[in-house]
Amino acid sequence: EAGVTQFPSHSVIEKGQTVTLRCDPISGHDNLYWYRRVMGKEIKFLLHFVKESKQDESGMPNNRFLAERTGGTYSTLKVQPAELEDSGVYFCASRRGGIYNEQFFGPGTRLTVL
Amino acid sequence: AQTVTQSQPEMSVQEAETVTLSCTYDTSESDYYxxxxxQPPSRQMILVIRQEAYKQQNATENRFSVNFQKAAKxxxxxxxxxxxxxxxxxFCAFTKTSYDKVIFGPGTSLSVIP
Known part of the structure; x- marks a missing residue:
């Protein structure tokens, strides 16, 4: 089965611009998570979707970040307007429902804001 | 709040030798994972091994094993x-429940010397 995919792999934008990151979870995985690692710090949770609903968005840093998961399939994370401190690697993970607990991670999108 | 600490930013090991990576965590929960x-360079993060807190037996996966000391966290x-x-x-990581976000430690970079 195909793994979690993310697009683009790398994005370089200028401060104030908008960027949209995409995550395609493993087929059949209702749970989708976004994480990010900035400035070599810990990987931090951003939010969790169950199908198309936001289950937990406690990690979203501010209202410049907007995540969507229309139809409960792929998800997008938009940063508008981007700031320098948004630079980092954004990871997506998906997990099948039920008690089996493994989250499968995508390769990440490296975002550089100049 | 839960925290995960990895005190070794970098480690190295000679090929064929054994190495131990340390991790401590803090939680008030009694059941957790x-x-x-x-995460290999430029590749996706994959799960190496997992441990349910209610299990006293240490998990093993081929050449990988853990030493889980619940009282000492x-x-x-x-x-x-x-x-x-x-x-x-x-990365050492923690979740409270099967649906919860993953909390990561800062990571240990392991080098293997031929």
Missing amino acids: LFWYK SFSLKISDSQLGDAAMY
Whole structure:
């Protein structure tokens, strides 16, 4: 089965611009998570979707970040307007429902804001 | 709040030797899950091993084993017969429940010397 995919792999934008990151979870995985690692710090949770609903968005840093998961399939994370401190690697993970607990991670999108 | 600490930013091991990566965590929960994830350079993060807190027996996966000390809140990873392909960033991680976000430690970069 195909793994979690993310697009683009790398994005370089200028401060104030908008960027949209995409995550395609493993087929059949209702749970989708976004994480990010900035400035070599810990990987931090951003939010969790169950199908198309936001289950937990406690990690979203501010209202410049907007995540969507229309139809409960792929998800997008938009940063508008981007700031320098948004630079980092954004990871997506998906997990099948039920008690089996493994989250499968995508390769990440490296975002550089100049 | 839960926290995960990895006190070794970098480690190295000779090929075929054994290495132990340290991890401590803090939580007030009695039931939870602990993980070690591996992220090779420019590749996806994959799950190496997981431990359910209610299980007293230490988890093992081939050359990988853990030493889970619940009272001490310690969860170390032992890699036996180290191979060149083991070179990666290793993240210790924690979740409260099967649906919860993953809380990561800062990571340990492991080098394997031929």
